[in-house]
Amino acid sequence: MDSIISVKNVTYEYKNEDAYRGEEAVVAAVKDLSLEIERGSFTVILGHNGSGKSTLAKMLNGLNKPTSGDIFVDGINTKDEEREIEVKRKVGMVFQNPDNQIIASIVEEDVAFGPENLGVPPKEIKERVNDALKSVGMLDFKESTPHRLSGGQKQRIAIAGIIAMQPECLVLDEPTAMLDPKGRAEIIETLIRLNKEKGITVVLITHYMEEAQNADRVLVMNDGEIIADDVPKVIFSDVERLKKVGLDVPQTAELLYNLKKNGFSVDTHALSIKEAAEEIIKALHSEE
Amino acid sequence: MLRDITFGQYYESHSVIHKTDPRIKIILLILLIVFIFLAKNGFALGFAVLSVITIMLITKIPIKLYFKNMKAILPVLIFTAVLNLFYGESGRVLLSFWKLQITTDGVSRAVFMATRIILLIFISSALTYTTTPNDLTDAIERLLSPLKFIGLKNAVHTLAMMMTIALRFIPTLIEEAEKIMNAQKARGADLENGKLTERVKALIPILIPLLISSVRRAYELAEAMECRCYNGGEGRTRMKQMHLKGRDFVVLGASLIICGGILTLNILL
Numbered sequence: 306m307d308s309i310i311s312v313k314n315v316t317y318e319y320k321n322e323d324a325y326r327g328e329e330a331v332v333a334a335v336k337d338l339s340l341e342i343e344r345g346s347f348t349v350i351l352g353h354n355g356s357g358k359s360t361l362a363k364m365l366n367g368l369n370k371p372t373s374g375d376i377f378v379d380g381i382n383t384k385d386e387e388r389e390i391e392v393k394r395k396v397g398m399v400f401q402n403p404d405n406q407i408i409a410s411i412v413e414e415d416v417a418f419g420p421e422n423l424g425v426p427p428k429e430i431k432e433r434v435n436d437a438l439k440s441v442g443m444l445d446f447k448e449s450t451p452h453r454l455s456g457g458q459k460q461r462i463a464i465a466g467i468i469a470m471q472p473e474c475l476v477l478d479e480p481t482a483m484l485d486p487k488g489r490a491e492i493i494e495t496l497i498r499l500n501k502e503k504g505i506t507v508v509l510i511t512h513y514m515e516e517a518q519n520a521d522r523v524l525v526m527n528d529g530e531i532i533a534d535d536v537p538k539v540i541f542s543d544v545e546r547l548k549k550v551g552l553d554v555p556q557t558a559e560l561l562y563n564l565k566k567n568g569f570s571v572d573t574h575a576l577s578i579k580e581a582a583e584e585i586i587k588a589l590h591s592e593e
Numbered sequence: 594m595l596r597d598i599t600f601g602q603y604y605e606s607h608s609v610i611h612k613t614d615p616r617i618k619i620i621l622l623i624l625l626i627v628f629i630f631l632a633k634n635g636f637a638l639g640f641a642v643l644s645v646i647t648i649m650l651i652t653k654i655p656i657k658l659y660f661k662n663m664k665a666i667l668p669v670l671i672f673t674a675v676l677n678l679f680y681g682e683s684g685r686v687l688l689s690f691w692k693l694q695i696t697t698d699g700v701s702r703a704v705f706m707a708t709r710i711i712l713l714i715f716i717s718s719a720l721t722y723t724t725t726p727n728d729l730t731d732a733i734e735r736l737l738s739p740l741k742f743i744g745l746k747n748a749v750h751t752l753a754m755m756m757t758i759a760l761r762f763i764p765t766l767i768e769e770a771e772k773i774m775n776a777q778k779a780r781g782a783d784l785e786n787g788k789l790t791e792r793v794k795a796l797i798p799i800l801i802p803l804l805i806s807s808v809r810r811a812y813e814l815a816e817a818m819e820c821r822c823y824n825g826g827e828g829r830t831r832m833k834q835m836h837l838k839g840r841d842f843v844v845l846g847a848s849l850i851i852c853g854g855i856l857t858l859n860i861l862l
Contacts, residue, residue, distance in 0.1 A: 368816060390822050398820040405813035408821075410727055410761045417832035419821040430832040452764040466821060 309474050309506050310365055310396065312340040315374035317360050317529075334360040336529040337374070342474070342508060347500045349517040349537075350510045352526035353551040358510045361526070362478045365508065366396035379473065394423060397467030399477040403451075403459035412454075412462055413438070413447045419470040430469075437469040440503065441495050457488025461495055468499070474506040475499065481513065493519070514541070514555045518576055525550065542573040557581035564588065602662075602721045606653040611723045614841045615732035621848045622720050628852045629712050637858035638708060644851040645712050654722050662718045663711070670710050677703040730756045735835060750826030758814070766807065773802050 317335040322328075334357040342348055352358040363369040364376055367383035376383045378392045385392075400406055409415040413434050420430045438444040441461040451459055460480055467475060477496070481489040493516055500507045509516065517523045523540045525533040527550040533540055541547070544554050544562040554562070561573045561581055569588045575581045605611070610618070629645075632638040649659060663670075681699025688695040724732075734753035741749060774784065777798050784795050 366820060368820065390824060393820055393822050398817075400813065400817060402813060404765055405810050406817040408761060408814070408818065409757060414727070414832065418818075418823075421830055421832060422822040422824060424828045424830050427830060427832055427834050430830065434832065450764075451761075452768075463817075470822065 306341060307344045308341040309344045309379055310340075310342040310508075311377045312338060312361075312364075313375050313377070314339055315361075315364065315371040315376060317357075317364060317369065318372045333372075334529055335364070335371075338529070338531060339374075340524070340531065342506060343521075344473070345500075345504050345506055346521045347497070347507045347519065348509070348522045348524065349520040350508065350524045350526060351512065351514070351517060351540075351552060352510075353512060356526040356550075357529040358526045359478050362398070362476050362508070362510050365474075365476050366398050367392045368398065390423075394470050395472055396474045396476055397470060397472035399460070399463055399467055399475065399480050401479045401482050403456060403463045403483075406463040406466070407451045407459065410450050410452075412443070412449050412451060415451065415462060416465045416469050419466055423470060433469045433471070434465075437465040440468055440499060441465045455488060456484045457491040460484060460488065460492055464492075464495060464499075468503075468505075472505065474508065476508045476510070478510050479512070480509070481511065481516065489513070489516070512552065514553055517541075518555070525552070527551075538574040538576055541576060544573075561585075602718070603725045604654050604658065604722045608651055608653040608723065609840060609844065610648070610652045610719065612840065613723075613844045614835055614837055615724050615728040616736055616835060617837070617841050617845055618720050618724060619729075619732055619736060621845065622716060624852060625716055625848060626713055628855045629709055629716070631859065632709075632855050633859045634862050636862045637855045638705060640854050640858055641712060641851070642708065644854070645715050648719055649715060652719050652723055654719075658722065659715055659718050662714055666710070666714055670707055673710060674703040674707040677706045726760050727757070730760065731833065731835070747826055750829075754826075762810070765810075766803070769806060770799065770803055773799050 315335055315338050316333055318331050318333045321330050321332045323330070336357075338361065350358050350361070360369065364371055364383070366378070367376075367389055370384055378395050381388050381392055381395075383389075383392050407415050408418050416434045416437055417430050420433050425433065435444065435447075438447055441464050443458065443461050443465060446454065446458065446462075451462055454462070464475070464477075464480075475496070481492050484492065496507050496509060497519055499505045509520070511517070517537050517540070520537055523533070523535065523537050524531050525540060525547070532550065533543070533546065541555055541558040542562070544559055547554050555576065557576060557578055557580075558573065561571050561575060561584060564571050564585070565573055570591060571584045571588045575584045625645075629638075629641050632641050649656065678695050678699045679693050680702055681694075681696035684696040684698035684701075686694050686696050687700070721729075730753055733756075734749060737749045737752075740746070778784065782795055782798060784792065784799075786792075787795070
């Protein structure tokens with residue numbers, strides 16, 4: 306497997322100060338975790354709050370350094386301070402709140418921020434900005450001010466700002482958590498397109514199940530560990546385990562699971578509404 | 594309405610002055626202000642008045658807007674004019690009471706001072722109405738860039754970056770303040786009534802959450818900037834390049850003629 310990111314036995318610990326009791330405890334947010342992200346893949350990391358998924362995300366581009374173990378991006382150790390910029394350029398990062406990621410008051414100037422920092426010549430920056438805005442479908446808003454755009458549009462600008470640095474991998478830490486359903490759909494569509502058309506590796510961290518449906522691979526995290534790693538269909542059919550770690554299951558998966566439990570012969574791997582409906586029709590026919 | 598504050602006073606009317614390089618505009622503003630104050634006699638000042646009116650007309654911005662800016666400065670204007678009235682050293686005495694006297698010289702000083710201040714307001718408004726705050730920030734950074742030769746390179750870049758971020762976050766923070774205010778009102782906070790001390794006290798539950806959230810935002814922004822390979826001003830390029838064009842030289846030339854005119858009238862008459 307050609308992997309863009311390899312995580313090797315990584316543990317991340319932080320001090321949790323309890324100011325009220327005056328106690329200090331060392332908490333491990335990520336425990337001895339190993340993981341390979343394949344180049345060009347679309348990986349979704351699921352987990353409820355406090356499962357360590359955000360901590361893991363911030364380690365993937367060297368923003369946080371592992372307490373023990375190593376992370377390699379395209380062969381570069383993220384602990385190598387001399388190549389820090391190179392790591393951050395290769396692995397772009399998008400956060401939850403688009404408002405706190407946008408630096409300039411004009412869309413195109415904000416998208417240009419990354420390439421400007423990298424010292425790209427002005428003429429090429431212009432091309433990159435146009436390309437990046439086009440790839441997120443925001444070229445028409447080039448000269449607008451970000452604060453007049455919707456949440457989904459702002460988040461697409463934030464993604465364009467990363468794309469303009471021409472990264473090989475895009476890590477998104479709950480990019481849809483603050484958006485309305487329409488904005489969420491826009492972001493997911495954009496990510497699928499970037500993955501398919503530009504071949505950019507996508508690592509999407511989320512707690513929305515529906516967003517995992519289009520992934521090549523789904524990882525489920527709980528308490529700093531990966532407890533499941535498979536294609537979406539298999540992950541979602543294991544309803545009991547998902548519920549145990551505090552995650553919601555897509556409605557179709559839960560319906561099929563309950564039908565099967567009650568003696569109907571359905572395939573619980575059906576994910577979309579259409580597939581599920583066909584399964585149920587098939588099951589009803591076989592009952593007759 | 595409040596959210597448009599990032600645009601400052603910018604008013605789009607597609608004039609030549611709008612398109613002029615902001616660096617040229619800033620330099621010319623300083624130059625013209627100096628020459629307006631250098632105008633010694635009525636002819637020179639009259640010429641300056643005519644020139645400023647011409648500039649105002651070229652900007653195609655409604656004259657009404659220029660007078661709007663005057664309101665704020667009116668007390669200062671009246672104060673300066675009145676003070677100057679009593680400073681006449683020569684000339685015919687027009688009025689005299691107690692130890693003070695108003696002479697013809699004093700009247701002309703007052704008129705000169707008032708006219709100069711009015712011109713100053715008009716000409717600075719012409720800059721802020723025709724230039725977006727972003728362009729102003731950019732131009733200031735570039736004009737100050739020679740400072741890097743005396744070891745202040747990072748200071749100039751940092752200052753410009755701070756201005757950019759401040760401009761960007763003004764509307765965001767205003768929105769946030771409105772949200773917090775509404776949330777506190779919904780909990781029964783009374784922000785409009787009461788004595789001054791009570792109203793100041795009522796602001797505390799708004800300012801504290803605003804401050805905390807700003808610090809959080811700053812932290813997140815710093816992380817986002819780091820992820821976008823920000824590493825200070827070193828080795829940074831800019832997408833927007835400023836190049837002087839033909840019309841910039843025309844504007845520059847016209848302004849130099851105004852300055853020359855004022856100087857000539859000063860000497861000749």
